[in-house]
Amino acid sequence: MESREEISYVSQQEAIEIDHMLMGPLGFTVDQLMELAGLSVASAIGEVYSSSEYTRVLVISGPGNNGGDGLVAARHLHHFGYKPSICYPKRSNKPLFAGLVTQLESLSVPFLPVEDLSVQLSSNFEIIVDAIFGFSFHGNPRSPFDSLIRRLVSIRNQQHTHEKAAVIISIDIPSGWHVEAGDVCGESIEPDMLVSLTAPKLCAKMFRGPHHLLGGRFVPPSIIEKFKLKLPSYPGTSMCVRIGNLPETNLPAQKGIFAASVSLEVEEDPIDQFQKWFGDALGAGIKEPHYMVLSTAGKDAKPSSRMISLEGINKYGFVWHTNYGSRKAREISENHHASLLFYWGPLKCQVRVEGFVEQVSDEESDQYFSNLPRDTQIRPIVSKQSTRIHGREGLYQQYKELEEKYHDRTLIPRPKQWGGYRLIPDFFEFWQGEESQVHLKLRYYVEEIDGRRVWRIHRLVPKLAESASSL
Numbered sequence: 001m002e003s004r005e006e007i008s009y010v011s012q013q014e015a016i017e018i019d020h021m022l023m024g025p026l027g028f029t030v031d032q033l034m035e036l037a038g039l040s041v042a043s044a045i046g047e048v049y050s051s052s053e054y055t056r057v058l059v060i061s062g063p064g065n066n067g068g069d070g071l072v073a074a075r076h077l078h079h080f081g082y083k084p085s086i087c088y089p090k091r092s093n094k095p096l097f098a099g100l101v102t103q104l105e106s107l108s109v110p111f112l113p114v115e116d117l118s119v120q121l122s123s124n125f126e127i128i129v130d131a132i133f134g135f136s137f138h139g140n141p142r143s144p145f146d147s148l149i150r151r152l153v154s155i156r157n158q159q160h161t162h163e164k165a166a167v168i169i170s171i172d173i174p175s176g177w178h179v180e181a182g183d184v185c186g187e188s189i190e191p192d193m194l195v196s197l198t199a200p201k202l203c204a205k206m207f208r209g210p211h212h213l214l215g216g217r218f219v220p221p222s223i224i225e226k227f228k229l230k231l232p233s234y235p236g237t238s239m240c241v242r243i244g245n246l247p248e249t250n251l252p253a254q255k256g257i258f259a260a261s262v263s264l265e266v267e268e269d270p271i272d273q274f275q276k277w278f279g280d281a282l283g284a285g286i287k288e289p290h291y292m293v294l295s296t297a298g299k300d301a302k303p304s305s306r307m308i309s310l311e312g313i314n315k316y317g318f319v320w321h322t323n324y325g326s327r328k329a330r331e332i333s334e335n336h337h338a339s340l341l342f343y344w345g346p347l348k349c350q351v352r353v354e355g356f357v358e359q360v361s362d363e364e365s366d367q368y369f370s371n372l373p374r375d376t377q378i379r380p381i382v383s384k385q386s387t388r389i390h391g392r393e394g395l396y397q398q399y400k401e402l403e404e405k406y407h408d409r410t411l412i413p414r415p416k417q418w419g420g421y422r423l424i425p426d427f428f429e430f431w432q433g434e435e436s437q438v439h440l441k442l443r444y445y446v447e448e449i450d451g452r453r454v455w456r457i458h459r460l461v462p463k464l465a466e467s468a469s470s471l
């Protein structure tokens with residue numbers, strides 16, 4: 001697996017030029033490239049999601065070549081043992097696309113009109129392939145793709161709260177993202193898997209899902225040389241190769257082995273207990289276990305909650321980063337007490353943490369900021385959290401201006417309105433539910449003894465629960 005830093009990311013213009021070279025002097029046809037793209041996508045899906053567990057696949061195809069890649073992928077997926085269905089609302093009448101439709105129809109792959117898709121896509125499909133827009137798309141998505149994209153966004157939100165949600169796989173570009181700047185509004189699809197084609201586009205640097213793969217094992221040396229591309233080598237005879245790892249975090253490394261449940265051993269220090277359960281969550285394959293609910297309340301005592309990404313944990317507490325002009329920041333400045341909540345559904349686990357919040361030092365925020373990729377550094381400068389925004393184009397314009405301003409790789413200063421907070425815990429509750437209704441409940445309270453923080457453990461295990469509500 002190659003690290004992100006060692007791989008080239010190409011701009012929209014470079015991607016267009018690469019295509020022109022491939023289909024010009026290098027003798028490829030669009031049919032061939034589409035076939036290779038679709039095969040790479042189907043292979044990537046096969047590598048990560050087994051057909052026995054993730055059988056039903058919905059491919060949403062857009063009107064252009066990205067849609068064609070999706071149609072080819074669907075044909076291969078059928079032959080790999082999946083059950084694909086297609087939603088292809090704006091069909092191209094070019095012979096290439098008509099041929100792909102005929103091929104799928106001959107395999108009895110169903111084509112579903114948008115109106116026939118159930119509201120809850122996750123109840124009918126385990127995988128949704130986003131083959132709506134590719135790297136040449138610009139502007140705002142039109143009907144019916146705008147509402148289809150919104151449905152994919154809502155699945156993503158559902159994943160944070162619900163155990164059973166379809167996984168989303170985007171082909172080359174998550175639809176709705178800008179090909180270079182990514183999800184500038186912070187409101188678009190967040191796929192579980194991105195399959196970049198030929199070379200990852202700049203927006204892929206902002207991909208934070210667990211599976212980033214590259215397909216397109218055919219790039220001739222003249223293209224590599226001309227565009228100075230650094231691409232990973234493909235293993236064996238594979239049509240795809242993995243790029244990058246789980247979301248960047250300084251939390252425990254991903255474990256290869258899948259754990260069936262959390263460890264029931266009790267640590268004296270709740271931070272150690274948390275680290276152990278967090279490791280178990282990663283080991284169980286839970287996606288993004290570092291997302292947590294942060295609840296705050298200002299001087300009016302009205303609570304507010306939102307999802308936040310945990311960026312660091314050590315013996316002093318839990319750190320996240322945000323905009324210091326946001327609502328949560330205002331509430332924290334008025335009342336330093338807050339709570340965090342982690343929920344790891346497949347393990348039936350919940351961890352509650354309460355404590356006192358402090359702003360981390362400027363040096364600590366600077367250090368964290370300086371280690372972020374440059375395009376990720378520009379986003380918080382553009383972002384005005386908890387304030388009204390005036391359209392995607394305006395934000396993108398501002399993003400481009402900043403990109404231009406810092407194109408010579410001068411140091412990007414951390415925006416003053418952005419930085420870290422740390423919650424210093426004084427209470428933990430570790431809860432694990434069991435089918436048998438015997439629940440583990442472990443509480444830690446802090447006590448000050450001779451100026452030292454000492455943890456007291458209340459172990460309420462095993463306890464026969466009278467009813468779920470009594471917990």
Ligand SMILES: Cc1cc2nc3c(=O)[nH]c(=O)nc-3n(C[C@H](O)[C@H](O)[C@H](O)COP(=O)(O)O)c2cc1C
Pocket residue numbers: 160291304305306307308309310320321322323326327328329385386
């Ligand atoms: C999964 C997920 C992770 C998020 N992570 C962060 C984060 O790390 N920092 C942040 O400021 N906002 C994050 N957000 C956005 C927040 O939930 C929230 O919308 C934003 O911070 C504004 O909140 P406020 O107006 O209550 O301050 C995340 C949202 C989601 C859905």
